[in-house]
Amino acid sequence: MRLVFLGSTGDHAGQSLVAWALARDLRARGLRPGFLKPLFLKEEPSEGIARDEDCELFKEVLGLQEPLETICPVFRAESQSGRLSVEAVLQALGPVLEGRSAHVDLLLIMGRKEIFLDDPAWPISDVALVQGLRADFVLVTRHLDLPRTLYTVLSICSLLGPRVRGVILNRVPPQEMQAVSEEILARISGRAMPLILLVPEDPILSCRTLAEVVEATRGELLLGHHRAGELVSDWSMGAGHALVGDMAVFRRLYNRIVLLGPPESGSKELGRPVGVILTAGRRPPPVLYQVAQRRDLPLVVSPGDTFTTLELLERSPSRLSPQQEPKAERMTQWLARGGKLDELWASLGLISEPGR
Structure with missing residues (x-):
């Protein structure tokens, strides 16, 4: 079972929709995707039960049989330090991952909304978790301008090195798609860089x-x-x-x-x-x-x-629901353009390399 950690750089990056699109594509290929989203809390939830919209969505759209408690395992920080050790989290996740390995080909693990910011309310960093799990990593980021996009790509590659398998640049202005692609490739030429996937600003995706x-x-x-x-x-x-x-x-x-x-x-x-x-x-x-x-x-x-x-x-924020399958289908189509998803899955050993 391959572990792919899906990180993000902030609100409106499209992390949840991309995860749904990736899972759809895997299922269309006859592969078995799974979903996991660890929650890290400093206090007990007010209602006594931790609820997460992503976990509830993926349980339904993927038809997952596991209870929400294992799709969305909850960890609580130590009362004094407010932090959690990576070792403690990995030990707790061990049985969860082992239970999935027999019936899942690729487990999508969703991180928090902002990978670069050190949030005091989040007792363990996504980078530490990726390294501890020895997971592959895909970053979803909203393209704002070229300098910030280049900084983001270079920073995540510096932090996680070869674990970074792909960077998905979402919401690129359609008229800038070619220029952004060419400029990124020119700036990172000669470096061992991950696959770059561009998704244009699309009214249907933000509907x-x-x-x-x-x-x-x-x-x-x-x-x-x-x-x-x-x-x-x-x-x-x-x-x-x-x-x-x-x-x-x-x-x-x-x-x-x-x-x-x-x-x-x-x-x-x-x-x-x-x-x-x-x-x-x-x-x-x-x-x-x-x-x-x-x-x-x-x-x-x-x-x-x-x-x-x-x-x-x-x-009011737009929330994904199972009724928004057309959005997930549309995102899948954008990601798959030019054989990019073929390249991504081949790099993970899930399918044969394109052309073979």
Whole structure:
């Protein structure tokens, strides 16, 4: 059983989605992926049970038979030092790993959100854990600019050396994909560097579902329950370009937010309307309700005013759920471009080298 530790450099890097995409690709090849996410706590959880969204997600999407306690083992720091020894963690993980080895080909181990920062609340570093487990390592990082990306790649390779098998640069502006790739290869030429995988900024990957929007705005879905899984990539108080034909009647409402779907591939235009939020708790008049019914347009009523509702949408994080399989499929497609996943799995000895 190979151990692959998946590290990250901060929020919005896409760590969970990448893990799901990698697991999907392994299963499509007939391999058996597993999932593990150790949790390190300094205090007992308030509800008595440690809950983690990633562990619950992967238990369902991978159909894992293990109980959550072994998918998400909890470790507590020593009360005085606030730290944990690597030896103690490895000893506790030993039986867990041994129990998986018979039915798992590759175990994905998810680290914390930020590998470089020394978080006092986290009693053991990801680097120490990777070294102790003798695991291979894949880093997921959000591309912000070339200097920071190069610093990140060189830093992680300096810390973990040949254990680093891949670096996934997520959310690269599409118009910069080629330039970023060429510049990184030019700067690291001659070094023993890992596989670099680039994923462009993709509206579909950052979408949330209509059901998430309803939850985030504390609203009520009046119409369109069968479209709760519809992808929402943006929203607008205006969107007059989209309110045409019989939908022009919605222009009369000042307390509206138009929800927009992802744009067509390669298009810079805003997406089509996939729903309308009516704010301040106001119910739609019959004429609007009838138009929405006829156009199969979901209607949401939010109790807050328009600006409060917009703030809730902006501030609420998007959470992965089993219903977002299309996102995982899309991420898998990006990662697999150019045979990159073939190269990654071949480097781990899971498949034959490409071309052989």
